[in-house]
Amino acid sequence: MAEPLRVEAGELSAEEILDALLDGRRVLVEVEMMGETRQLSLRHDGTTFYCDTPTTLHKHSDAEEMRTCIEKMGYAKEA
Incomplete structure (x- = not known):
């Protein structure tokens, strides 16, 4: 199993995150939530x-749904 890719929110584009996921890598994203780094x-x-996330598990059936989530939640850098 490949090493997880560790990034801070906004460090990579949504496309770069999706590419890593499709290559079989887990992407660990550090985000600010409720005044703490999570x-x-x-x-x-x-x-x-x-x-x-620390509060819920979201499931998406395809890459486009995942891209929308990544962008909406601010995990990727803005285009």
Whole structure:
């Protein structure tokens, strides 16, 4: 299994994050939540994309849904 890719929110583009996920890597993103730095996990199991935050688990059925989530939640740098 590949080493997780560790990034800060806004460091990579949504496309770079998706490329890593599709290559089988888990992406660990550091974000500011409620005044604290938290880590969330983005992953893909070959079928479903997952966004596992400290408060909830989001599931997405395709790359476009995942891209929308990544951009909406501010995990990627703005285009």
